[in-house]
Amino acid sequence: MACVEATDREELLETIRGHLNAPGGPAAGGTAWLERVRSLQPYDFAELLRELHPYEQLALIPLLPRDYAAAALEYLEPVEQYQLLHQLSPDVGSELLLEMSSDVVVDLLLAVHPNQAAKLLGWLPSEYREQIDRLMTFPPNTAGSLAAVDYVAARENWTVDQTLRHIRKVAREAETLSYVYVLDARGRLTGVVSLREIFLADPNARLADVANRDVIAAYALDDQEEAARLLSKYDFVALPVVDDEDRLVGIITVDDVVDVIRDEASEDIQKLGGSQPLTESYFRTPVQDLFRKRVGWLLVLFVAEAYTTTVLKHFETTLSADVALAFFVPLLVGTGGNTGSQTVATLVRALAVHEVTFRDLFRVILREAATGILLGLAMGAAGFVRALIVGVGPHLGVVVATSALFIVIWASLVGAFLPLVLHRLGVDPAVVSGPLIATLVDGTGLFIYFTVARMMLGLH
Amino acid sequence: MACVEATDREELLETIRGHLNAPGGPAAGGTAWLERVRSLQPYDFAELLRELHPYEQLALIPLLPRDYAAAALEYLEPVEQYQLLHQLSPDVGSELLLEMSSDVVVDLLLAVHPNQAAKLLGWLPSEYREQIDRLMTFPPNTAGSLAAVDYVAARENWTVDQTLRHIRKVAREAETLSYVYVLDARGRLTGVVSLREIFLADPNARLADVANRDVIAAYALDDQEEAARLLSKYDFVALPVVDDEDRLVGIITVDDVVDVIRDEASEDIQKLGGSQPLTESYFRTPVQDLFRKRVGWLLVLFVAEAYTTTVLKHFETTLSADVALAFFVPLLVGTGGNTGSQTVATLVRALAVHEVTFRDLFRVILREAATGILLGLAMGAAGFVRALIVGVGPHLGVVVATSALFIVIWASLVGAFLPLVLHRLGVDPAVVSGPLIATLVDGTGLFIYFTVARMMLGLH
Structure with missing residues (x-):
């Protein structure tokens, strides 16, 4: 049970390479090997992908279902994502970009050169592009910077049954199906219903009567720590983020919050050790940055001492x-x-x-x-x-x-x-x-x- | 939006007290005030409950829907939970205990005197009692100690439609509806299907054909940190826990993992500061324990120095x-x-x-x-x-x-x-x-x- 063992992994890599480079093309020996790849967790497939040559990656990705490949791509670093996306054919690349979570797309676009970002943005339909543009305006470490627009929203006057059918329709794109966010005609968040409540409610009831109106939400410019605190205090799976006029901006999911909590703990530990926190992982931080992050406090302490x-x-x-x-x-x-x-x-x-x-x-x-x-x-x-x-x-x-x-x-x-x-x-x-x-x-x-x-x- | 403001809170407390102590009984002035209480998040209601006198708590709880009251009770400390449960009438108490998450019930039973635990266990139906008994056997800090049995399970030979109907039936009790765990005839975990996949699948397909067989699970005796690592690595909302023979023991939900990550960070910070970590929160730790947790390392360091x-x-x-x-x-x-x-x-x-x-x-x-x-x-x-x-x-x-x-x-x-x-x-x-x-x-x-x-x- 669980994970890909090192030996399995080597063998699977060999199998993939063999099929990709087969004389009759990747499908020559049947597609059972592709089924095996797809049965991996997206995270594990992303790890495997990193070990293939770029030309092998470009040959393999188009053979996989778009939603699966997109889920795996989300685990790569923004620069790796860009390398792959811009070398794939625009139709495959744009489909993958569409399938990726909007918060990951925002991180990608903010990490690459503006010209590169503009190219990728051009692949998206205009309405989605506007949403992404908006998410990109929130400063780092704010609640808005973690938000994704792939939420399930419904109108107050819908019935429970109508809402359930809507959930099934958008299930593929949504980050979470656990909550439906109820909006008024001007896009303001007026209530939240959990999927559990929808399952238990009378199918003909109006959503406005079923929804919980005591909505817990973060403001887009709140500190991300505040959002993390709210989400973990109330044990939610996702937290809505609203603007000053209570319009729904996006949702923050619990996996983002786990990262925030971990990062905040790392920062505190490094500060308590007397160093400025690293912004990158240890080995991604060049020696001159390790030096810079430490020398300031060492000198301050020296002067104080x-x-x-x-x-x-x-x-x-x-x-x-x-x-x-x-x-x-x-x-x-x-x-x-x-x-x-x-x-x-x-x-x-x-x-x-x-x-x-x-x-x-x-x-x-x-x-x-x-x-x-x-x-x-x-x-x-x-x-x-x-x-x-x-x-x-x-x-x-x-x-x-x-x-x-x-x-x-x-x-x-x-x-x-x-x-x-x-x-x-x-x-x-x-x-x-x-x-x-x-x-x-x-x-x-x-x-x-x-x-x-x-x-x-x-x-x- | 969000939370209960201090002023609202005082006013709401007064309203509650007024109605509970009204001459004609709590319902004399209508039940609009109860609706207002129910519109609070369970966490916020639990906070409010703490400020009421015990006799007020005992009068208020039976007036609320059982699932709502149970959700709020889960936020109290085990001792507070016991104080309330054992003073309520046995039928109300047992209904609340049944509605509470099984992992919370386990923590409660382990925290009170065995005689008290036996009394509460006696309120539960025998099959559930056996499951709880089993969860109580896992040592602290293991994956099993965090597991809850309130999961949605299905058989391999069910159809997608049959499974969906089952989910709706058990929606009220389940900790999460995000995953359905597929078991064989001997209770072994053979696959997992997300609710998303169920929504997207052909209603007549067999569950065995839709389920993902590359199951990521923790063993019951694994360290809880290992479970936290798996769950956050794969961005799951819940992680199954199995025994040595791959039988499903329970699930760990992401809110438990958030607590584990926070606690582990606290431990590391206190250790790095040169103290043994506190097992309770700061103000719950008596001064003699603060002394004991610190003096050992201070003396070791003194001798070394x-x-x-x-x-x-x-x-x-x-x-x-x-x-x-x-x-x-x-x-x-x-x-x-x-x-x-x-x-x-x-x-x-x-x-x-x-x-x-x-x-x-x-x-x-x-x-x-x-x-x-x-x-x-x-x-x-x-x-x-x-x-x-x-x-x-x-x-x-x-x-x-x-x-x-x-x-x-x-x-x-x-x-x-x-x-x-x-x-x-x-x-x-x-x-x-x-x-x-x-x-x-x-x-x-x-x-x-x-x-x-x-x-x-x-x-x-």
Whole structure:
């Protein structure tokens, strides 16, 4: 069950190549091999297609049903799609383009040169072309940029039976059959009916009486994250997107939302690691881009960390009086940074999934203070033990322990406070990366350490 | 459009309370208010329900259609579900339980005391009870643990028309109508037909001839992440789950997968922050659990970081010869940690979304080495400038610059190597948190720094 095994795959590739290059033409040995290709999932066929030579791809695609080939093409990158489409005969190419989902077509047209896009657009019937043109106007990362126009729409005055017949008629093109969107005469979205409700309703009932009028929709210029949130909150399979006048622009399907959720998580993880998120996959990102995405934050952190030098220089006499104090500098600032990083990661995620908001600031600070005190006591004990093992004596041990306690509490509070405040100010809290919080508590940690040392050891 | 505004919500709550407590009973003032309640999305109604008193909840629920009330109940926590169900009259309670999705019922039964679960199970017809019993046997985080038995199944020898009539009959109970699962006489899954294909097929065709036999399915004991991966790879709305003998156990729907993807991202983010992931939401996690989830890693990191003390003690004479060397310790180890954290975050995410595998180790190391050299040059220059500003002279400036170069390259390589090797060993690479990589490169960074200093400054 499931998937194409590597060995099957090689054998199938050989079979395809053999038939495509057969002396009597691809159909000479019968079409059983084509049936076998068609029984693959479109995704798996797309993977196979990538391993064929371009001339083999161009020979194979016209032999397959258009809807099947179009479904597979949707899994290729826009540039690969264009390479294939523009080399196929215009009638095959245009049929495939028509069968492809409109959101995929929009991504394709936005990715290629305007002249190339114009050529492909010329293949489409004028009404569809206008719809696509409109979808192309929505900025990236908006709900509108994910929308597809291949939805099932019906009029308020239709009967249930009439609607069901319409669904069957447009089943082939539609992205989802799960919902019928009810429009008034001016194209405004006034209701939604699920296919389930249509099946259960009286065939002679009017759609207006069956439809749910509490429509949940995203506005075209809403952030795509907002659309993803609505769709997953209500467990929908598709979400309608409307313009300012409530006219239906398109629908976003759940597979797009899965991609959005995944991409947002990737962005947060990379930001929390202290890097600007990559816009392409890892291996598609050139080394100079990896460099650019990282060097900015590294330099910012370097400049921020540079004040540790100032703090240490300030305590130069203390340090000269007891060089052993320097031994514990990385250990103490490291522990502070680790504590801050833990707190930040927990809270950035809790903010992202809406478990915590700015209104909870006081509760969060209380919880993190309590946690920080417990952690500080544990780390203080560990610090004391370590100082004894290093052999610097119990006096310095008490200094290290006391400093660890205060540094851990301080790091917990800063790590709790910053993400909530930034979120409140409309800044993505994920910019408070682990490295940033570590940097922020390093200098203050050193200040705590040397102040404690001066007071307890009577140094200057 | 969309959602219930805060003001509407208060007003609606008042209306509901007024009618529930009306002298002549809830229906005294007509049922228009109930229609208004029913027009809410089940999710929004569940939110509203939470704000009513228990006695109000118990009075309201029986007044609503069972399927609507059950859909709303599904959004409550298992404990809240149980509180309501067991206090309602057994006939209302059992009807609601029957209408609820089987995967939600399983979660409910697993969350309550066995005696309570037995009571609820007793309300179910015996055949359904057996199915639920079986679903309850799958361990947490397996594909089987997410499965629901409310699917549409058909026999191979049915006609398309017969199948369509069957779909309409079971529409009310089914989790999704998008797919019909084709079973043989022994309950084995032999094919899948989409509703779209059924609409487009000849009504007299046999299901066996229309069904797709290249079935993509998860095994019940597969990790839930594997199921999520399959479902999102193929852009399905639901994925069948089978046992070892290919018998259909249930289906996983895309809304479950959205939750899995979100939870896995949360886990990775918390691990990368250096904490054990929380199993509950932030505010449901008691402070002692926040402490426990963090203290383990903090102590491990402390012990690992403790060797920085040893390194510094080893270089005590060098340090005493020029105390100014200590000024740059936090800056250099911090920069190393930041670089490592950036690389780790990028690669852990690339591994999680399958952009990178262990086979790419060599390519990854090459790319990260190149990036590391560029970053090292930038940070070396910054280090030199900083040393001049602090006023420690150009000699120490060159030492700081050279050390920064090597430390950054070293951190890039370790940050690239570790996640891939751990992934290969079957360990979740997200355990290589930012704090862990920072800790690992801190001691080696100090060693690099003091070795460079000794050589360049002629110290001992």
